[in-house]
Amino acid sequence: MVMKTQxxxxxxxxxxxxxxxxxxxxxxxxxQTDGSTVTVDIAHHGEKVRDAQRKLAGSIAEAQQGLAATLRIVVGGGLIREQVLSDLMTFEHRGEIRGFTIEGRNPGAILVSLK
Ligand SMILES: [Zn+2]
Incomplete structure (x- = not known):
């Protein structure tokens, strides 16, 4: 991994x-956060549930290094969405994220509060 500076x-x-x-x-x-939102799509490139879970964990770890306040995760519908919601509960439990909500007008996207 390349060392980044900020x-x-x-x-x-x-x-x-x-x-x-x-x-x-x-x-x-x-x-510290600049209040921005970063969007990742983990469900529309032929991902299996396990791929999506890996991308979810990777995206959260990476976003925690940056300044974004919110990670917007596009999960689509179906199994990936169900699994991601369950995984996010675990992340929240471990204190790795502050919380998460389903995006108001778009149930296929989840907003994760990073810090
Ligand atoms: Zn300083």
């Missing part, structure tokens, strides 16, 4: 994205 939103210092606290201002980097 700027601390508090003081602007450039830090490695895997770092937890800013070395300059001590702000918790992982809790």
């Amino acid at each position: 700027n601390c939103l508090q003081c602007g210092m450039k830090v490695d994205s895997d770092i937890r606290y800013c070395p300059k201002c001590d702000n918790d980097i992982r809790s």
Whole structure:
């Protein structure tokens, strides 16, 4: 994996994205967010349920490294959606996400609160 850098939103210092606290201002980097939403589609490229589960876990891990507040997961209908909702309950239980809701006018997409 390539080491990414980002700027601390508090003081602007450039830090490695895997770092937890800013070395300059001590702000918790992982809790910083720019309020944006990142969308991933894990159900419309011929994925089997297991593929979708892998993509879900990977997308959450990757998004946690970034600044987005929300991960929007397009799950379509059917089995993938059912499995993803169940997996998200586990993620929420473990404290890896803050919560999730089904997108209001689109039951085929789930909004995950990352931080
Ligand atoms: Zn800082």
